[in-house]
Amino acid sequence: MNNYHFGRGRARLAPYLLLLPGFLFYLVIMLGPSVATGVYSFTDASGIQGTALHWIGFENYREFLFMGQASLDNYAALVRTLIFCFCVTTIQFTLGLVLAMLVNQRLKGVNIFRTIFFMPVILGAVIQGLIWSLFLYPLGGPLASLLGLFGMRSEFLGGQPNEAIAWVIFVQIWANLGVTMMIFIAGLQTIPGDLYEGAQIDGASPWQVFRNITWPLLTPNVNTNLLLNIIGSLQAWQLFLVLLGYRNGTQVLGYLIFAQGFGQTSGSVTSAFRQGYAAAASIVLFCLVLVIGLPVQYFLQRREEKILG
Amino acid sequence: MFKRSSVLIGVIAMLATLLAACGSSTPAAPAGQAPAAETQAPAAAENVTLKVLIHQNPPMVDFMNTFNEQFQAKYPNITVDMAVVNANDLSTVTQTRLTANDVDVVDMFGFANAAQPYMKNVTAPNWQTLIDAGLLMDISDQPFIKNYDDAAIKDAGTYNGKVYQVNLGRVSYSGIYYNKDLFTANNVAVPTTWSELVAACATFKAANIPCMTAGGKDGWPIFVGAYGLIGAEYPDQAQLVEGLWTGSATWNDAKSLDMWTKMKTYAQDMMETGASGIAGDAAPGRFASGAVAMFPGGTWYASAIDAAQPSFKWGYIPFPGSDNADENKYLFGKYDQGWVVAGKTANKDAAMKYLTEFSDPANYQAFANAVGFIPTQPGATLSSPIGAEVAPYLANFRVGYEQYWVAPKGAGEFANPYASYFKPFGTFDDPQALADKVQADLQSGLDANK
Numbered sequence: 071m072n073n074y075h076f077g078r079g080r081a082r083l084a085p086y087l088l089l090l091p092g093f094l095f096y097l098v099i100m101l102g103p104s105v106a107t108g109v110y111s112f113t114d115a116s117g118i119q120g121t122a123l124h125w126i127g128f129e130n131y132r133e134f135l136f137m138g139q140a141s142l143d144n145y146a147a148l149v150r151t152l153i154f155c156f157c158v159t160t161i162q163f164t165l166g167l168v169l170a171m172l173v174n175q176r177l178k179g180v181n182i183f184r185t186i187f188f189m190p191v192i193l194g195a196v197i198q199g200l201i202w203s204l205f206l207y208p209l210g211g212p213l214a215s216l217l218g219l220f221g222m223r224s225e226f227l228g229g230q231p232n233e234a235i236a237w238v239i240f241v242q243i244w245a246n247l248g249v250t251m252m253i254f255i256a257g258l259q260t261i262p263g264d265l266y267e268g269a270q271i272d273g274a275s276p277w278q279v280f281r282n283i284t285w286p287l288l289t290p291n292v293n294t295n296l297l298l299n300i301i302g303s304l305q306a307w308q309l310f311l312v313l314l315g316y317r318n319g320t321q322v323l324g325y326l327i328f329a330q331g332f333g334q335t336s337g338s339v340t341s342a343f344r345q346g347y348a349a350a351a352s353i354v355l356f357c358l359v360l361v362i363g364l365p366v367q368y369f370l371q372r373r374e375e376k377i378l379g
Numbered sequence: 380m381f382k383r384s385s386v387l388i389g390v391i392a393m394l395a396t397l398l399a400a401c402g403s404s405t406p407a408a409p410a411g412q413a414p415a416a417e418t419q420a421p422a423a424a425e426n427v428t429l430k431v432l433i434h435q436n437p438p439m440v441d442f443m444n445t446f447n448e449q450f451q452a453k454y455p456n457i458t459v460d461m462a463v464v465n466a467n468d469l470s471t472v473t474q475t476r477l478t479a480n481d482v483d484v485v486d487m488f489g490f491a492n493a494a495q496p497y498m499k500n501v502t503a504p505n506w507q508t509l510i511d512a513g514l515l516m517d518i519s520d521q522p523f524i525k526n527y528d529d530a531a532i533k534d535a536g537t538y539n540g541k542v543y544q545v546n547l548g549r550v551s552y553s554g555i556y557y558n559k560d561l562f563t564a565n566n567v568a569v570p571t572t573w574s575e576l577v578a579a580c581a582t583f584k585a586a587n588i589p590c591m592t593a594g595g596k597d598g599w600p601i602f603v604g605a606y607g608l609i610g611a612e613y614p615d616q617a618q619l620v621e622g623l624w625t626g627s628a629t630w631n632d633a634k635s636l637d638m639w640t641k642m643k644t645y646a647q648d649m650m651e652t653g654a655s656g657i658a659g660d661a662a663p664g665r666f667a668s669g670a671v672a673m674f675p676g677g678t679w680y681a682s683a684i685d686a687a688q689p690s691f692k693w694g695y696i697p698f699p700g701s702d703n704a705d706e707n708k709y710l711f712g713k714y715d716q717g718w719v720v721a722g723k724t725a726n727k728d729a730a731m732k733y734l735t736e737f738s739d740p741a742n743y744q745a746f747a748n749a750v751g752f753i754p755t756q757p758g759a760t761l762s763s764p765i766g767a768e769v770a771p772y773l774a775n776f777r778v779g780y781e782q783y784w785v786a787p788k789g790a791g792e793f794a795n796p797y798a799s800y801f802k803p804f805g806t807f808d809d810p811q812a813l814a815d816k817v818q819a820d821l822q823s824g825l826d827a828n829k
Contacts, residue, residue: 120512138789208656228655
């Protein structure tokens, strides 16, 4: 019996031809620039068309990883990136799960809350940054006024680097929590209701229900969310740009790459575009994502196979 | 049969769509060769759209809108399509649009930060790379060049003996705006020395009036505001940069330590609480509200202050960084906006008409009046309020450190004389510790390039 729907002979090529546009699109938009970044990292590219490109071997990597105090600053940015990633991933994951379970209840008006929690996702980073810059304005802004009622004050985004980064973590979570929540909701809605009914009849406590039914059956969603949160936070840079700009002690790797590539290392000094150097930094970030992402994915897949078979 | 044909047609259509989407709307010229249209200036009656790119500066944008209307009335066949971008994005957008040959005339800051013979292993500044790539046009032979003073053309628009930019004005950033009413009400004289400035701030603070404000959230306005402190110690800033590179000057010697000590006072005692959260573009409004006595900042803020509160009375003085009043009569600054023409423009004739018209002395004077730049045309005068304030110091105008400085590769992030490194803007509290850190960060880069 022939289950092949596209006939015989040359017609068998049809599915491949149908896949070709998508593959070409992926090649041009995703794979091509990624490979080009790798190649550029070995050059002194400025990103300006018409300038001579010189092959400089591992010089950009040497400068990024081993040259003077700047390389130590880069390591500090790397540590900051990991701290940012850890905080964002753990808090966003936990809050997303809690919110999903709350708004997955059959309660009146629950869709309004789903919409409210998801709404920040549809705003761009610039709008998100603008909203919080206004909200956190230290001279009479809403939060400053609120703190003032209790005799407290804060510089918020203009405060010490650790405080400023804490606010970026907060805004990053606020901006992306909706996606995490929706992925969990999608998972929660696939869990058969009779499992919960059975557990209820058996007298299981809410914690036992969560631990033995909800959590194991959410495994695919847990994996998706964890990977998305880890990779997303490792690559974050837009909110750092919008909320903090280039400030010593606050850069993460993603923002460092942007600043070097597009000459924005200082608001008052005209800088050169160093896209070869920025490409090398991108490859370092890529390696970091790989080193963290691959073992996590391996572990999560093993866990999924163990639980769901 | 019909099914197969449909599938094949569908595949071909999708491929065609994809290729069309990836393709350029116009055939690209080979590298190093000008597009065909470049050699053919449009005929006088031919309709031309001239694409102009400028950065966000409200009085300049207002002036340009009026100027463009006048220009289009004079040349009905030319339509000006002007785009305005944030100053921080100007270099990125300029590069992108020049590369795509999607712009004709661009507003570019005066050429600065060029590599000097004593600098080792530094990257060429962006403007130099653009010229080397053939993306900016040589305008040396244009008659309107003669309208500008030689120094401005040479210092801010020339590279390898050819002119690529007409610079439209200098700005000073080492001054302080002061609130005349608050000074009078509190019986405070305009300070001419550092000690007088410290005393003035003490008087205002005692009266529960914040002494100074600035856009601390952006970091650089704090540095710019304290420029007079660097200037007081190092009047010749080109020499300072050479000294830092060659080792004859350091950021932690006795002279510099005096500067850092004053910067600490400036950042911690003079700046109002909360200034670290004020964005750069919000600071003029805060000053114009009348709540603060002083606002250290550049001459470009004058129009924003007036726009925020037209009846507000302010004055502008050089930042008194020294206890010798004679050493405080300098204004440090930079060459601000200038015009460059895209090297591959198809509208060269229209672009040159545009710059010729702009450079007409009457139009230029109107521009200088509107934006408050210190003019670069010899015949232009300073008729704006900020012009009147800076006029006494124009003979003492000097180009500032940041226009000469290029950091050695490998230098740490603190290798600059920024007052914003002090708390609450930064993390440092002790001038000596900060001075040592700044010098160590610089030395690290210098050593790495030996």
